[in-house]
Amino acid sequence: MEHLDIPKGQSFGLVGNNGAGKTTFFSILLDLVQPTTGKIISNEVDVNTSEAWKPFTSAFIDESFLIGYLTPEEYFYFIGELRGQNKADVHSLLSQFEDFFHGEILGQKKYLRDLSKGNQKKVGIVASFIGKPEIIVLDEPFANLDPTTQIRLKSIVRDLASNQDVTVLISSHDLMHVTEVCERIVVLEKGDIVKDIETSEETLRELENFFSGSLAN
């Protein structure tokens, strides 16, 4: 990747085939992996050298972001405490997601490790919204979710995206979801940016053509 600029408030979609580097890119963004060359500067903070990006960045990549032996409530409060949110703040945020949780998350007397994968994901995604972060990174949030949840998640992300104070970065294998939700889509292939599109009516077809073409390659 030569250069990538993501302005504040953008809802940014990252697509690519397996091995393209989407998760690696997010991992570098969160300083979980070191880049061989180059750097990522987030809000004027070099993520590799300073930790000042942590207070305003929030993410959910995979189940290694969940603490299995906590109940969902405890997990939400824990994340809240780390971000300076008290219980009341967390409650008011969670109340917005009652539909999304479909009654399967709160008050269930289950540890996170005993929830289904889809429900675990719901917890992780919602937890990333706690504390009004300025950057939210979600790695393949639509995968493993049931249809109803996917639709609800789409509207949640669209609401987030319309908020100009929040930059949302999403990676996905689902071209349809990502075109409906993101205002800008970048296509990665083997670590390189091969397309950088401002989403329009044509984008879905453009992407489908591209990916069916890469099969032929």
Next chain:
Amino acid sequence: MFKHFIKLQWKSFIRAAAFKSNLAFSIFLIFIGLYFCATFLMLGVGAYFIIEDLELGDPLTIVNSFMIYYLVADLVMRYMFQKMPVLNIRTLLYQPIKKNDVVKYSLWKTVASFFNIMHAFFFVPFSIVLITQGYDPLGVLGWHLGIFALFYANNFLNVMMNNLDSIFYPLIALMLALAVSQYYGWFDITAFTQPIFQALYEIPWTAILPWALLIGMYLASFSYFRRHMYLDAGLATKQVEAKTEDYAWLNRFGNLGTFLKNDIRLIRRNKRSKTTVIMSVFFLFYGLFFFTQSVETLDHPTWKVFAGIFISGGFLFSFGQYVPSWDSAYYPLMMSQNIKYKEYLNSKWYLMLFATVISTILSVWYIYFGLDTYLAILVGAVYNIGINSYLVLWGGAYIKTPIDLNSNKNAFGDKQAFNAKTMLLTIPKLLLPLGVYMIGHIFIGETAGYVMVALTGVLGYVFKEKVFRIIEKIYKKEKYKTLLAYSQKN
């Protein structure tokens, strides 16, 4: 069919992420094994003559008297150290492989275990000596085969009860109680068990009974495994009803409280951490080796300090050395959140502090052995809090073993603990307090020795901030390697 399993096994060994350290550790284990074999061999050859010289009585009778303890001790060793035959069964369940074959392979793998073979090094020479000394060959053969069947029965018994802590700990307690009552002459269980083993010699065909037992054990473990080979039976994870625990009283401590809350939940809700707590309780009894004057060389007060450190430091050592590996499953979360390492370390430190204090209070009964004994424990506790707590956290920063909180694999011995840096830190942890004590003892007096160790502990508190900062730097420097190591699920 078994060719496949063996191939899989070999690949899993060679391709393990920790192969290099696995290899080094395996070679080390082989040396230990050879050492044991040599010892057993010498004992096997020499035991007869030693017992005769000591005029304890007929050697075979004596050996048979202690056979029951030997058998139970063998079971205990197996429980703790013998690896269970773990095959990744889930993937094999729906393949065209007969379930019976999978179970058979797993069970027969245990037969080849070192724990079975090593007894041969004692019994074969011993039996040969018996025959050369004029014992009835048929009798000896019967005895030998019978005892052997019993050890193999132990093997399969262990396979079946390997995860049943509820059986294991009472068993140990029972054996200790019997041993103590034998030592003090209250009750001699060997009077009952010795004739049983002796009968194997006197009436050789009774050796059939242990073999029947062995076959029974094999079949029982076979059917046990076979029955549990369904996803919703043995392989399913048990779901416990969860309680959301608040620990509101910790809220006053701010961020420290946040981490303490999680750590308490970690300890209470996970198998592996609970095992650690139980091990720490066992450490409380460590002093019995030293203070009962059972071994004379250990009578010197210096060793009392040594014991004192272990008695109060059980939790400190077994929990502390795995920080931050306890959080390995969600280390990416911890690394990307706004967490001050200092507060994180502090919460672990406070946990160890409480545990050490509680251990010290719980060991009050050691006063029975003398006031200076408890003094050694107190002094050891101060040293633990003041110095060892940081050293243990420091050493843990270099150990990059992912910990599976839900299983007890490797709970009793970790390959990576043989890390050079960690071992280097053992010197100030254990040898320094002994050295300090000896200096005080030799130059001034016994009490002075104790006081000096305690003072060193108090001084160590002064270095708390500094050491925390060092540890923080290590965490940051090793961050990427650690993240990579923790993501290896092996």
